[in-house]
Amino acid sequence: MIEILSVTGPASIQDLGRFDQYRFGVGTSGAMDDVALRAGNILLGNDENAAAVEIPIMPFRLRFDRNIAFALTGAAVEAEIAGRAIPPWWRSYARAGDILNIKAMSHGARSYLAVGGGIDVPMVLGSRSTQFRGEFGGLHGRPLQVGDILPCATSTAAIGEFGIEPAGITLARPNAAADESIVRVIVAGEYDAFEATAQELFWSSSWTITPQSNRYGYRLQGPAVKPKAPVEKRSHGIVPGVIQIPPNGQPIIQMRDAQTSGGYPKIATVIGADLWRVGQARLGGKLRFEQTAYTDALAAEDDMSAYLDRLRTNMRLVEEAGTCR
Amino acid sequence: MPIETTDIARLAQILENSGVDTIEIEEPGLTLKLVVDTRSRIAASASPAAATAPVADHFVMAKADVAGHFRAAHPWQDKPFVAPGQRIEAGATLGLVKIGLLYAPVVAPTAGIVDAVIAETGAMVGYGTPIVRILPLAASDPLN
Numbered sequence: 072m073i074e075i076l077s078v079t080g081p082a083s084i085q086d087l088g089r090f091d092q093y094r095f096g097v098g099t100s101g102a103m104d105d106v107a108l109r110a111g112n113i114l115l116g117n118d119e120n121a122a123a124v125e126i127p128i129m130p131f132r133l134r135f136d137r138n139i140a141f142a143l144t145g146a147a148v149e150a151e152i153a154g155r156a157i158p159p160w161w162r163s164y165a166r167a168g169d170i171l172n173i174k175a176m177s178h179g180a181r182s183y184l185a186v187g188g189g190i191d192v193p194m195v196l197g198s199r200s201t202q203f204r205g206e207f208g209g210l211h212g213r214p215l216q217v218g219d220i221l222p223c224a225t226s227t228a229a230i231g232e233f234g235i236e237p238a239g240i241t242l243a244r245p246n247a248a249a250d251e252s253i254v255r256v257i258v259a260g261e262y263d264a265f266e267a268t269a270q271e272l273f274w275s276s277s278w279t280i281t282p283q284s285n286r287y288g289y290r291l292q293g294p295a296v297k298p299k300a301p302v303e304k305r306s307h308g309i310v311p312g313v314i315q316i317p318p319n320g321q322p323i324i325q326m327r328d329a330q331t332s333g334g335y336p337k338i339a340t341v342i343g344a345d346l347w348r349v350g351q352a353r354l355g356g357k358l359r360f361e362q363t364a365y366t367d368a369l370a371a372e373d374d375m376s377a378y379l380d381r382l383r384t385n386m387r388l389v390e391e392a393g394t395c396r
Numbered sequence: 397m398p399i400e401t402t403d404i405a406r407l408a409q410i411l412e413n414s415g416v417d418t419i420e421i422e423e424p425g426l427t428l429k430l431v432v433d434t435r436s437r438i439a440a441s442a443s444p445a446a447a448t449a450p451v452a453d454h455f456v457m458a459k460a461d462v463a464g465h466f467r468a469a470h471p472w473q474d475k476p477f478v479a480p481g482q483r484i485e486a487g488a489t490l491g492l493v494k495i496g497l498l499y500a501p502v503v504a505p506t507a508g509i510v511d512a513v514i515a516e517t518g519a520m521v522g523y524g525t526p527i528v529r530i531l532p533l534a535a536s537d538p539l540n
Contacts, residue, residue: 381496
């Protein structure tokens with residue numbers, strides 16, 4: 072078990088998501104950075120869909136009540152286990168009573184704490200992810216609070232301590248600036264409802280991520296992008312990654328806790344392989360959109376899969392060789 | 397080429413100084429294996445007299461235990477894991493060896509003061525390559 076000692080923002084239990092209930096209007100939820108969640112689980116030899124703790128704001132402190140392997144992935148954090156510093160994207164080992172202290176986040180927006188065997192909250196509608204909107208899943212369907220006890224599945228994970236190269240390094244994009252994320256998008260249904268000048272504004276602007284950005288969606292600020300004429304559509308199905316343009320001309324990127332439907336015109340959609348980059352973009356930071364083709368989106372998906380495949384292979388080598396302690 | 401006893405003595409000294417435990421030289425008609433007896437060194441540092449004061453003559457080497465490229469700092473962190481003069485605990489991470497996507501830690505075998513980081517970032521290191529020279533603080537039990 073894990074006891075939460077200190078929590079600052081809306082931390083929650085997330086697995087990869089809830090994908091079978093969309094037709095009933097139940098959103099996917101799931102880790103905002105699915106690559107980091109998978110990597111953490113791979114590090115521990117877990118099922119890659121095992122639930123972990125998603126932590127958006129530091130400090131965050133917890134106590135392990137038994138010996139257990141754990142991994143920290145996602146954002147670059149300054150963390151200590153029992154007073155000993157642990158680097159980013161690291162698998163380590165806690166002894167009963169040890170305190171994990173995640174003190175600060177130097178870049179990125181969400182840290183993932185995975186534990187050997189996974190966080191063992193009940194499956195609800197096929198997933199352990201917290202559904203904020205519906206208030207179910209995760210731990211009592213809500214963000215974590217001080218004093219919460221998280222059940223952990225039993226695991227026989229090895230006690231080796233080592234790290235892996237963060238996805239942000241292996242999958243680094245060219246021309247990425249320090250505090251600007253470039254994400255690839257495909258134009259969406261109502262793209263042609265915008266004049267060429269409005270389209271150009273959408274592509275050329277460096278969008279500011281406003282404080283009204285969270286697991287539901289990212290609200291961006293920049294020059295107003297307006298359609299030729301107001302677009303009034305009936306609500307229709309949308310998915311995480313869809314970029315809508317509401318009447319004020321300020322884009323909204325739908326994220327993991329988004330509604331399953333909406334009526335605002337859709338100008339573009341973030342490709343699946345870059346959605347985690349949005350999830351790791353910080354409030355106050357900048358976002359830029361790069362138009363990409365469907366085939367390139369598939370190639371990006373392949374790059375992401377190749378990274379995860381290499382991780383799996385590397386981990387098998389560790390298990391076989393027993394080289395790392 | 398025959399090996400003189402003075403050569404062996406010199407080799408033994410080099411092993412001792414660089415913190416390497418074993419060397420094997422094979423030539424036609426000749427095999428030479430030198431093994432440094434580290435037990436006496438550890439025993440000496442564990443004696444009651446040495447329990448409080450640093451053992452100036454007996455540095456301990458933190459060594460790589462996999463082959464790969466050494467990194468003094470995590471690529472996401474500007475500051476190296478350790479710097480000379482820094483007090484460290486046994487088990488502390490002193491650097492990384494990158495092999496494929498894996499970052500294997502170089503672990504402090506003993507508590508002490510960092511005397512020098514010998515390996516350079518980017519350098520290829522192998523099993524047993526000395527990475528950090530440590531002045532042990534006291535009679536702490538070495539790991540391994």
